Amino acid sequence: KTSSSFEEVSESSSENEEDEQPVRRQEGTTDLSPEYWGIQKLSKYVKGGDPTATVIALCSMRDFNMAQESCQLAVKDTGCLEVLINLLDTEEIKCQTGSLKILKEISQNMLIRHAIADLGGLEIMVKILDSPDKDLKSLAAETIANVARFKRARKTVRQHEGIRRLVALLECVSVGTPYQAEDTEIARCGALALWSCSKSTKNKKAIHKAGGIPLLARWLKCSDANILIPVVGTLQECASEPSYRLAIRTEGMIKNLVKNLSSEHEELQMLCASAIFKCAEDEETRDLVRQHGGLQPLSVLLDNSENKQLLAAVTGAIWKCAISIENVSKFRSYNTIETLVGLLTDQPEEVLINVVGALGECCQEPINRSTIRECGGIPPIVKLLTATDQALLVNVNKAVGACATECENMTIIDSLDGVRLLWSLLKNPNPDVQASAAWALCPCIENAKDSGEMVRSFVGGLELIVNLLKSKNKEVLTSVCAAIANIAKDEENLAVMTDHGVVPLLSKLANTNDNKLRRHLAEAISHCCMWGSNRVAFGETKAVAPLVRYLKSKDPSIHRATAQALYQLSEEPNNCITMHENGVVKLLLAMVGSTDDVLQEAAAGCIANIRRLALATEKAKYG
Amino acid sequence: AAMSRKRLQLLVESLTRSAKHFNEGEVECLIKLFDALVAKCSSQFAGVGFNRIVFRDTLHSAFGMTDEVVLDRVFSTFDRDNNGCITVVEWVEGLAVLLRGTLDEKIKHCFMVYDLNGDGYISREEMFQMLKNSLLKQPADEDPDEGIKDLVEIDYDHDGKLSFTDFEKAVREENLLLEAFGPCLPDIK
Numbered sequence A: 001k002t003s004s005s006f007e008e009v010s011e012s013s014s015e016n017e018e019d020e021q022p023v024r025r026q027e028g029t030t031d032l033s034p035e036y037w038g039i040q041k042l043s044k045y046v047k048g049g050d051p052t053a054t055v056i057a058l059c060s061m062r063d064f065n066m067a068q069e070s071c072q073l074a075v076k077d078t079g080c081l082e083v084l085i086n087l088l089d090t091e092e093i094k095c096q097t098g099s100l101k102i103l104k105e106i107s108q109n110m111l112i113r114h115a116i117a118d119l120g121g122l123e124i125m126v127k128i129l130d131s132p133d134k135d136l137k138s139l140a141a142e143t144i145a146n147v148a149r150f151k152r153a154r155k156t157v158r159q160h161e162g163i164r165r166l167v168a169l170l171e172c173v174s175v176g177t178p179y180q181a182e183d184t185e186i187a188r189c190g191a192l193a194l195w196s197c198s199k200s201t202k203n204k205k206a207i208h209k210a211g212g213i214p215l216l217a218r219w220l221k222c223s224d225a226n227i228l229i230p231v232v233g234t235l236q237e238c239a240s241e242p243s244y245r246l247a248i249r250t251e252g253m254i255k256n257l258v259k260n261l262s263s264e265h266e267e268l269q270m271l272c273a274s275a276i277f278k279c280a281e282d283e284e285t286r287d288l289v290r291q292h293g294g295l296q297p298l299s300v301l302l303d304n305s306e307n308k309q310l311l312a313a314v315t316g317a318i319w320k321c322a323i324s325i326e327n328v329s330k331f332r333s334y335n336t337i338e339t340l341v342g343l344l345t346d347q348p349e350e351v352l353i354n355v356v357g358a359l360g361e362c363c364q365e366p367i368n369r370s371t372i373r374e375c376g377g378i379p380p381i382v383k384l385l386t387a388t389d390q391a392l393l394v395n396v397n398k399a400v401g402a403c404a405t406e407c408e409n410m411t412i413i414d415s416l417d418g419v420r421l422l423w424s425l426l427k428n429p430n431p432d433v434q435a436s437a438a439w440a441l442c443p444c445i446e447n448a449k450d451s452g453e454m455v456r457s458f459v460g461g462l463e464l465i466v467n468l469l470k471s472k473n474k475e476v477l478t479s480v481c482a483a484i485a486n487i488a489k490d491e492e493n494l495a496v497m498t499d500h501g502v503v504p505l506l507s508k509l510a511n512t513n514d515n516k517l518r519r520h521l522a523e524a525i526s527h528c529c530m531w532g533s534n535r536v537a538f539g540e541t542k543a544v545a546p547l548v549r550y551l552k553s554k555d556p557s558i559h560r561a562t563a564q565a566l567y568q569l570s571e572e573p574n575n576c577i578t579m580h581e582n583g584v585v586k587l588l589l590a591m592v593g594s595t596d597d598v599l600q601e602a603a604a605g606c607i608a609n610i611r612r613l614a615l616a617t618e619k620a621k622y623g
Numbered sequence B: 001a002a003m004s005r006k007r008l009q010l011l012v013e014s015l016t017r018s019a020k021h022f023n024e025g026e027v028e029c030l031i032k033l034f035d036a037l038v039a040k041c042s043s044q045f046a047g048v049g050f051n052r053i054v055f056r057d058t059l060h061s062a063f064g065m066t067d068e069v070v071l072d073r074v075f076s077t078f079d080r081d082n083n084g085c086i087t088v089v090e091w092v093e094g095l096a097v098l099l100r101g102t103l104d105e106k107i108k109h110c111f112m113v114y115d116l117n118g119d120g121y122i123s124r125e126e127m128f129q130m131l132k133n134s135l136l137k138q139p140a141d142e143d144p145d146e147g148i149k150d151l152v153e154i155d156y157d158h159d160g161k162l163s164f165t166d167f168e169k170a171v172r173e174e175n176l177l178l179e180a181f182g183p184c185l186p187d188i189k
Helices: A004-011 A035-049 A051-061 A069-077 A080-088 A091-106 A110-118 A122-130 A133-148 A151-159 A161-170 A180-197 A201-209 A212-220 A227-239 A242-250 A251-262 A268-279 A283-291 A295-299 A308-321 A325-332 A336-343 A347-361 A364-373 A379-385 A390-403 A409-417 A416-427 A431-447 A452-458 A461-470 A474-487 A491-499 A503-509 A517-529 A536-541 A545-550 A557-568 A573-581 A585-590 A597-623 B005-019 B024-040 B053-063 B068-078 B088-100 B103-114 B123-132 B144-155 B164-172 B175-179
Strands: B122-123 B161-163
Touching: A035 A051, A035 A069, A035 A080, A051 A091, A051 A573, A069 A080, A069 A091, A069 A110, A080 A091, A080 A110, A080 A122, A080 A390, A080 A585, A091 A122, A091 A133, A091 A268, A091 B175, A110 A122, A110 A133, A110 A151, A110 A308, A110 B144, A122 A133, A122 A151, A122 A325, A133 A161, A133 A180, A133 B123, A151 A161, A151 A201, A161 A180, A161 A201, A161 A212, A180 A201, A180 A227, A180 A390, A201 A212, A201 A227, A201 A242, A201 A390, A212 A227, A212 A251, A227 A242, A227 A268, A227 B122, A242 A251, A242 A268, A242 A283, A251 A268, A251 A283, A251 A295, A251 A409, A268 A295, A268 A308, A268 A409, A283 A308, A283 A325, A295 A308, A295 A325, A308 A325, A308 A347, A325 A347, A325 A364, A347 A379, A347 A390, A347 B103, A364 A379, A364 A409, A364 B123, A379 A390, A379 A416, A379 A491, A379 B068, A390 A409, A390 A416, A390 A431, A390 B088, A409 A416, A416 A431, A416 A461, A431 A461, A431 A474, A431 B122, A452 A461, A452 A491, A452 A585, A461 A503, A461 B161, A461 B175, A474 A491, A474 A503, A474 A517, A491 A503, A491 A517, A503 A517, A503 A536, A503 B005, A517 A536, A517 A545, A517 A557, A536 A557, A536 A573, A536 B123, A545 A557, A545 A573, A545 A597, A545 B103, A557 A585, A573 A585, A573 A597, B024 B053, B024 B088, B053 B068, B068 B088, B068 B123, B103 B123, B103 B164, B122 B123, B161 B164, B164 B175
Parallel strands: none
Antiparallel strands: B122 B161
């Protein structure tokens, strides 16, 4: 299970992102820019004139290039910023409008927006959202969108009931009236502000509470890219919340998201793909994407490899959609696998994580494992085993493991030193990396030529893996047991592991209730019985009684492994006694009639051993 | 003198067409208001219309417009035949622009108001005249006229006067400049 990297990717656009820190440049020079003097002169009239003069001065101020940093800072340094904010607090609509037109521009500057927030500008702008003047509302919303690019600002907006008012801006008027264009503009500005604000988790919830989702859904149906972009931007930002994913699915939004994958606007394509990426965590959504014909446009978008943000979103969407095997078949028909293999080199990490994830999922269909080999995909994947990013490593391990189930692939992996690289990942501090490496090792050991010798050639390798049985992480333990079960099939290696204390370490784990661990632990025990006095040792370290209890579970996959382990253990008389005392016979009898041949045989064999011992004991007693 | 019903109806229809922005019900109300104002005027114009004083009072109480210079100018824009008397036609058509004019109509209206001498240009002297009360007293060492010069300089910096085309272009680029020289349209509130 590797959902960890999705969490990391989605959270990177939410609270956990490095919040911006405004840093003032060195105030070494006393050289004030020419803009400084011009703006200072104007701010005098803004401060000291009546509304008529103020409006003229404000309009003149916009003749300066407010996108330029020197102008922006001049507004702040001349004290004009305070004046502009004070103007917002008046009831003079023209003055408020003129002021907001400037604030909207200069709030693109990080220092300025922090200053605006410090001066209490946000609260006033939120109040202005109640104004009947449509231009004023739009300007206020757009300015809020710029200022709310840092955490504290977003919190302020929420604390002053800003979210509710912004959502209200989305209430659209019926299509076809002469006010449609105006109201669309208001909604666009509202959506921009909500997009900025939605980066905070509490705001995502507030938007939901204020009834934002059905409104966003309605706007999603229109075809104007100008409003679609902030609407989808908001939705994909919020899609990290399960409540949003549910709503996106149930309000029929997947259809529109898929439709807009074919938009001409790359930003819109990217946002739709990103939304699908996040929502495809859920199986129903994956089915909906397929049913609405979304898989093909996603595949087509892979051809745009220049736009890395887009590529990351698209590969992410493909990865998650490929979790459903029906989608894998579709992707195969679009030659997606070949394209993905082509993206294994020269791509930024955020793209690679998703590409490898996708390929790993595509291996659910065995034929794709050959396809990957045929287009030369194995070497680049193996090379990625040397990466440092943990999310990437998890996906690479999974992909390598999936490929290794095919012998021809295994040959290539081995020749590129892939197994040794996997083994050294067992030393990685991240438990997800360790576990995924161990899982991947299982098919490697099974399918490699001379695997026993190969394993022995890793210096300190057996000691390393046995020691991982001391981990506190369930997934690590489970995967390591699975690997040990495989390693133990080679007698020499089993001897070495025994020397490293594998038996007591396995026994210590026996008292678990986790079914997956139980199964692989039982497998490991049954294989480890095949050396020296390990059967006795398992008995002495109290592994037997817990194993009997496993038979009471309802999970059939446990029964087979446990019966095999018990059968092996029953070769040792003391273990038979323990098992008998724990009521194993009745449990095993029920399984003798199973349709699973292996289970049947193991159960019968175990009972036979117990019987034989009982008979021998009786004979000894009574001559 | 009260009009006959038929004549009233014809007048309503014709005004609704020419004023463009009011419906018949609204036009009828405006006509009633007009009659009331004429009555106030003590038959100076024999019931045909009302004068400047009544006009200014009305605009002041209805729209809160206080600037005398501006009110005078607005009167002049209404009083198209320049006879000092606002007839019912001038009244309804003038209000149509004031209350519901399109941007084009408003631009024309405002330009007419600001063009104090009606010569087709807003000169710098006219701008000074209109803005002189807009600036609060500057600190003692500054000439108040300097302030106005600065503002005017900043805004329109070519041949010292503003033609209609100049004004229209500026307002189209920046709507806020429509009433640049003083409020001459009613406030939303």
